[in-house]
Amino acid sequence: MTITITAFERSPDGGKGLARDTRVRWALEEVGEPYQVRLLSFHSMKQPAHLTLHPFGQIPTYEEGDLALFESGAIVFHIAERRAGLLPDDANARARAITWMFAALSTVEPPILELGTARLLEADRPWAAERLPLVKGRLCDRLGQLSVRLGDAEWLDGAFSAGDLMMVSVLLRLKPSGILHEYRNLAAYVARGEARPAYQRAFDAQLATNTGKPSTG
Ligand SMILES: N[C@@H](CCC(=O)N[C@@H](CS)C(=O)NCC(=O)O)C(=O)O
Numbered sequence: 124m125t126i127t128i129t130a131f132e133r134s135p136d137g138g139k140g141l142a143r144d145t146r147v148r149w150a151l152e153e154v155g156e157p158y159q160v161r162l163l164s165f166h167s168m169k170q171p172a173h174l175t176l177h178p179f180g181q182i183p184t185y186e187e188g189d190l191a192l193f194e195s196g197a198i199v200f201h202i203a204e205r206r207a208g209l210l211p212d213d214a215n216a217r218a219r220a221i222t223w224m225f226a227a228l229s230t231v232e233p234p235i236l237e238l239g240t241a242r243l244l245e246a247d248r249p250w251a252a253e254r255l256p257l258v259k260g261r262l263c264d265r266l267g268q269l270s271v272r273l274g275d276a277e278w279l280d281g282a283f284s285a286g287d288l289m290m291v292s293v294l295l296r297l298k299p300s301g302i303l304h305e306y307r308n309l310a311a312y313v314a315r316g317e318a319r320p321a322y323q324r325a326f327d328a329q330l331a332t333n334t335g336k337p338s339t340g
Contacts (some may be wrong), residue, residue: 124187124188124192125158125159125187126151126156126157126158126185126186126187126338127158127160127161127183127185127186128147128151128158128159128160128161128184128185128198129147129160129161129162129163129173129176129177129182129183129184129188130142130160130161130162130163130182130183130329131144131146131162131163131165131182131332131333132163132164132332133164133333134291134329134333135334136333137333137334138298138329138330138332138334139242140295140325140329140330141295141296142183142329143180143182143195143292143330144160144182144183144195144324145259145289145292145325145329145330146195146199146289147180147183147185147195147198147199147202147320147329148160148325148329149288149322149326150198150199150202150203150209150285150288150302151325152320152321152322152324153208153209153319153321153324154202154203154206154207154208154331155208156202156205156206156211158215160328160332162332163182167209168180168181168182176191176193176300177193178193179193181193183195183201184198184291185196185198185201185202192313194321195228195292196224196225196228196289198226199224199285199288199289200221200285202285203284203285207259208243209284209285209288210284210285211281211282211284215244216280216281219280219286220280220284220285221285221286222286223284223285223286223287223289223290224280224285224286224289226286226290227286227289227290227292227293228289228293228323230265231265231266231269231290231293231294232293232296233287234258234261235262235294235296235297236296237258237261237262238258238259238297238300238302239256240333241254242255243299259302262302263302263305266302266309267305267306268301268305269290269309270306270308271307272313273308273309273312274308275308277315278312278314278315281339286307287312287316288316288320290312290314290327291313291315291317291322292315293314294309294312294313295313295317295322298313
């Protein structure tokens with residue numbers, strides 16, 4: 124059955140891979156599943172046709188037969204559950220990998236997004252200079268804890284899993300800030316994720332969309 128996902132017609136990041144369709148593309152590439160992409164303008168994302176798929180008028184969405192999903196976490200989880208390659212067979216290891224997916228999305232991503240908001244959307248507010256160090260401090264607390272847990276390991280819990288795919292995807296949003304380099308093991312972890320052939324194919328595909336150039340992957 125054909126899988127169709129949605130992505131920005133023109134991503135605000137110009138193709139740096141930070142839009143959340145990249146993590147879905149990456150999961151599909153990891154499990155070797157072909158997919159189609161329906162590109163959406165900001166305007167069309169807010170129209171009834173898309174709102175029936177995504178109540179918040181965002182990307183990505185996922186359609187396969189009569190199944191329609193939104194939320195990148197739910198989509199990656201669905202892909203990982205239905206196809207081999209992203210979740211371990213052992214029940215406990217699988218539960219831990221899923222735990223890391225949730226940790227990425229609900230514990231690590233929020234302070235990263237908060238930093239983006241503080242820097243990009245609130246910089247001209249009178250209280251911005253006071254707030255920014257607080258936001259950065261909260262983020263650094265989380266990154267420090269994650270860095271300690273990862274230690275010298277290659278991945279978060281044994282072999283690469285959907286938990287790593289999600290954690291690397293979330294941490295990638297920090298790349299433009301340079302903060303990642305304050306945590307050498309996290310920077311190396313993200314680089315390992317980016318070096319995976321499946322990530323590169325996903326990245327190239329979204330870049331091709333955003334630059335109009337054919338994919339190199
Ligand atoms: N929690 C959602 C967030 C989705 C989201 O924020 N999508 C962004 C692109 S990465 C979007 O569509 N932004 C445009 C908008 O909100 O109008 C997920 O993980 O899928």
